[in-house]
Amino acid sequence: MARAVPSLQSRLVLTLAAVLLVAAGAAAWALDSLYRNLGIRAQEDVLDAQVIALISSAEIEADGRLVPQNLAEARLSTPGSGLYAEIEGATGRWRSPSSVGSGLAFTSAPKPGERRFENVLLGDGTRALALSLGVHWEPEEGAARDYVIRAAQSLEPWYAQLLRVRTGLVTGFLLLGLLLLGALAIALRVALGPLRRLEQEISDIEAGRSDALGTGWPRELSGVTGNLNALLVGERKRLERYRTTLGNLAHSLKTPLAAMRGLLEQGDSTAAALAPQLDRMQGIVQHQLKRAVFGGSGATLTDQPVLEPLEQLRTALGKVYADKPIRMTLAVAPGTAYPIDAGDLLELAGNLVDNACKYCKSSVAVRATPWTAAEWRRPGLVLEVEDDGAGIAPAERARVLERGVRADETVAGQGIGLSVAREIATAYSGTIEIGESRLGGARICLRLPGR
Amino acid sequence: MRVLVLEDEPALRETLARQFRDEGFTIDEAGDGVEGEFAGLEYPIDLAVVDLGLPGRSGLDAIRAWRKAGRNFPVLILTARDSWQEKVAGLDAGADDYVTKPFRFEEVLARVQALLRRSGGWSQPLIQCGAVALDTRAQEVRVAGDKIELTAFEYRLLEYLMLRAGQVVSKAELTEKLYEQDFERDSNTIEVFIGRLRRKLDPDNRHQPIETLRGRGYRIARG
Numbered sequence: 001m002a003r004a005v006p007s008l009q010s011r012l013v014l015t016l017a018a019v020l021l022v023a024a025g026a027a028a029w030a031l032d033s034l035y036r037n038l039g040i041r042a043q044e045d046v047l048d049a050q051v052i053a054l055i056s057s058a059e060i061e062a063d064g065r066l067v068p069q070n071l072a073e074a075r076l077s078t079p080g081s082g083l084y085a086e087i088e089g090a091t092g093r094w095r096s097p098s099s100v101g102s103g104l105a106f107t108s109a110p111k112p113g114e115r116r117f118e119n120v121l122l123g124d125g126t127r128a129l130a131l132s133l134g135v136h137w138e139p140e141e142g143a144a145r146d147y148v149i150r151a152a153q154s155l156e157p158w159y160a161q162l163l164r165v166r167t168g169l170v171t172g173f174l175l176l177g178l179l180l181l182g183a184l185a186i187a188l189r190v191a192l193g194p195l196r197r198l199e200q201e202i203s204d205i206e207a208g209r210s211d212a213l214g215t216g217w218p219r220e221l222s223g224v225t226g227n228l229n230a231l232l233v234g235e236r237k238r239l240e241r242y243r244t245t246l247g248n249l250a251h252s253l254k255t256p257l258a259a260m261r262g263l264l265e266q267g268d269s270t271a272a273a274l275a276p277q278l279d280r281m282q283g284i285v286q287h288q289l290k291r292a293v294f295g296g297s298g299a300t301l302t303d304q305p306v307l308e309p310l311e312q313l314r315t316a317l318g319k320v321y322a323d324k325p326i327r328m329t330l331a332v333a334p335g336t337a338y339p340i341d342a343g344d345l346l347e348l349a350g351n352l353v354d355n356a357c358k359y360c361k362s363s364v365a366v367r368a369t370p371w372t373a374a375e376w377r378r379p380g381l382v383l384e385v386e387d388d389g390a391g392i393a394p395a396e397r398a399r400v401l402e403r404g405v406r407a408d409e410t411v412a413g414q415g416i417g418l419s420v421a422r423e424i425a426t427a428y429s430g431t432i433e434i435g436e437s438r439l440g441g442a443r444i445c446l447r448l449p450g451r
Numbered sequence: 452m453r454v455l456v457l458e459d460e461p462a463l464r465e466t467l468a469r470q471f472r473d474e475g476f477t478i479d480e481a482g483d484g485v486e487g488e489f490a491g492l493e494y495p496i497d498l499a500v501v502d503l504g505l506p507g508r509s510g511l512d513a514i515r516a517w518r519k520a521g522r523n524f525p526v527l528i529l530t531a532r533d534s535w536q537e538k539v540a541g542l543d544a545g546a547d548d549y550v551t552k553p554f555r556f557e558e559v560l561a562r563v564q565a566l567l568r569r570s571g572g573w574s575q576p577l578i579q580c581g582a583v584a585l586d587t588r589a590q591e592v593r594v595a596g597d598k599i600e601l602t603a604f605e606y607r608l609l610e611y612l613m614l615r616a617g618q619v620v621s622k623a624e625l626t627e628k629l630y631e632q633d634f635e636r637d638s639n640t641i642e643v644f645i646g647r648l649r650r651k652l653d654p655d656n657r658h659q660p661i662e663t664l665r666g667r668g669y670r671i672a673r674g
Contacts, residue, residue, distance in 0.1 A: 282553050286533060313535070316542035320549070322569055323576070343536045350535025 024173040047131035050151040064091030066147045082154035089147045110134035128152045249288045256280045303337035306368045309346045331367040338381040351417035352385040360387035376450030383446040386437035397434040453477040453628045455499040457487035470556045475603030484508025491517045502529045511544045518545035525566035571614030580616045582658045617673035
C-alpha cells in the first residue's frame with residue numbers, strides 16, 4: 001500500500017495557513033515598530049517642551065543656583081507624578097518637588113550646547129526617558145555660569161499602552177487569519193465539489209450501479225470526463241467483441257469437432273476424411289480471432305502518422321507481389337495523422353492495400369487526406385485505395401463487406417480482408433464504401449471521423 | 452537446393468524437413484534462433500524458412516544478422532500471428548515473403564519455388580533454356596513441348612542448373628547444395644545423375660542442353 005498522499009483540500013489549507021502566518025507576522029511586526037518609533041518621538045517631544053519651559057522661567061538666585069520661578073506643569077509639583085526635572089550648576093542643584101522620593105539619578109553630564117537622551121531607572125525599578133541639556137547662562141548682571149537642565153518622564157504608562165496595542169494587533173491578525181482560512185475551506189469545498197462527484201460516480205461505475213459518467217461538468221473536468229466516458233464505451237465495446245468472438249468461436253468449432261469425432265468413431269481417420277474438417281477449423285480460428293485482436297478506439301490514443309506505415313506496406317507488398325509488376329502510387333497530404341492504435345492502422349491499410357494488390361492488373365493508387373470538421377479538435381482520416389482490376393459489382397459490395405461476419409459461415413481466404421477492415425473501421429466509428437475507380441477497378445474509401 | 456528450416460516446434464520442423472526432402476531439397480534444420488543464425492551464416496544455403504516466434508533469439512534477429520553479414524538468400528517467414536504489423540516487421544527485417552500458420556505444405560512449397568526462381572533472376576514461373584522448358588509452378592519439364600518425367604532429385608539438379616543458366620556450376624557446388632551435410636560426398640554420383648539427366652532430356656543427343664566444362668563444372672546456356 002502506498003503512503004497516503006494528503007488531500008488537495010488539506011494541501012491548500014496547510015500551504016495558505018503557512019503563508020498567512022508569515023504575512024500576518026510581518027505585518028504585525030511592521031505596525032508594532034512603527035508605533036514604537038512614533039511613541040518614542042512623542043516622549044522626546046514632551047521632554048523637549050519641558051526643558052524649554054524650565055529655561056524660559058529660570059533665573060539665577062542669590063546662592064548661584066538656577067531655579068525656575070513658576071512651575072507651569074502641575075505634575076512637576078506633585079510627588080510620584082511621573083514627570084521630573086532638575087537643574088544642576090557648579091554651586092548646587094534645583095529639583096522639582098515631584099522628584100522627592102523618586103530615587104531618580106541622572107548620569108549624563110552634557111557640555112553646554114549638548115543635548116542627550118538616556119534611559120534611566122527610578123528607585124522602584126521602573127524605567128524613564130531622560131533629556132539632559134547643557135547651557136551656558138549669561139545673566140544681565142553678574143558672571144556667566146554653566147548649568148545642566150534635565151527632565152525625565154516615566155515610560156510605564158506608555159509601555160502599558162504599547163502592550164495593549166500589541167495584544168490588539170495579535171488577536172486582530174489571528175482572528176483575520178482564522179476567518180480567511182475558514183472562508184478558504186468553504187471556497188475549496190465548493191470548488192472541489194465536482195471532484196467529489198466524480199469520485200462518487202466512478203465508484204458507482206465500479207460497483208456496477210452506473211455505466212457512464214453523467215453530464216454537466218465544469219470546463220476544467222469536461223475533458224477528463226469525456227475521455228473517461230469514451231474509454232468506458234471503448235472497453236465495453238471491446239469486451240462485447242471478445243464475448244461475441246469467443247461465443248462464436250466455441251459454437252462454430254463444435255460442428256467440425258463433432259464431424260471429426262463421428263469420422264473417428266466410424267474408424268475413418270484418413271487424411272482425406274479429416275482434412276476438410278481441419279481446414280474448416282483453421283478458417284474459423286483465423287477469421288474469428290482476427291476480428292477480436294485489434295486494439296480498438298480509446299481516449300488515450302496518440303496521433304499516428306499515416307505516411308510511414310503506408311510506405312512500409314508498399315515495400316513489404318512489393319516483395320510479396322514480386323512476380324506482379326505493380327505500380328503503387330502513394331499520395332499522402334503532409335502531416336496526415338490519426339489517433340489510432342498503430343497495429344490497427346497497419347491492419348486497416350494492410351488489408352485494403354493487399355486486397356488491391358491481389359486484384360489489380362498493374363496499378364494501385366493509395367491516397368490519404370485529413371478529414372476536418374468544425375466540431376473536431378483532432379481531424380479524421382480518409383484513406384482511398386484504388387486498383388485497375390475487375391472491380392466489385394454493385395450487387396456484390398454489401399456481401400463483400402459482410403463476408404465471414406457470421407460465425408458459422410465458412411469462408412475462403414479471399415476477400416476476408418475487406419470485412420476485417422470494416423470491423424476495425426466500425427470500432428473507430430468509421431465507414432468503408434466500395435465504389436468504382438477511375439483506374440477501372442474498385443475504389444475502397446475508408447472514412448474515420450475525428451474527435 | 453539447400454534450404455534451412457528454422458522452427459522451434461519439433462513436430463512441425465521434422466514434417467517440413469521431410470516434405471522438403473521428398474521434393475528433392477537438401478535440408479538443414481535448426482530449432483532455435485542462435486543455431487539458426489549460425490547455420491544461415493556458415494552453410495551455403497539457398498533459402499531459409501524461418502518461424503518468427505522462436506524462444507530466446509527471435510527469427511527477426513536471425514534474419515537481421517544474416518542481412519547485416521551480407522547473406523542475401525531469400526527468406527520465407529512463417530508467422531502464427533496473422534497481423535500486418537508482424538508481416539511488415541518480418542519483411543522489413545529482410546524477409547522476402549510470408550506464410551501464415553497453419554499452412555498447407557503446397558503453399559509453402561509454391562512460395563519457396565517462386566523465391567528461388569526470383570533469386571536466380573527469373574521473373575516468370577516458366578524458365579526456358581533452348582528446347583528445355585521448366586515450369587517452376589507445376590514442377591514440370593518439357594523438351595520441345597514433350598513432358599519429361601524426372602525424379603525429385605533429378606528435377607532439383609536441373610532446376611539448380613537452369614536457375615543459374617549461363618553460369619558454370621562446379622561439381623563441388625552441386626554436391627554441397629544437393630546433398631545433406633552428413634552424406635558421403637562423392638563427385639562421381641553427380642556425374643552419374645548428370646548422365647541420367649542428359650539421357651532423359653536428350654535421348655537422341657540433338658539439343659545437348661548440358662554443357663561440360665572440363666575441370667570446372669557444368670553449364671546450361673541461357674535463352
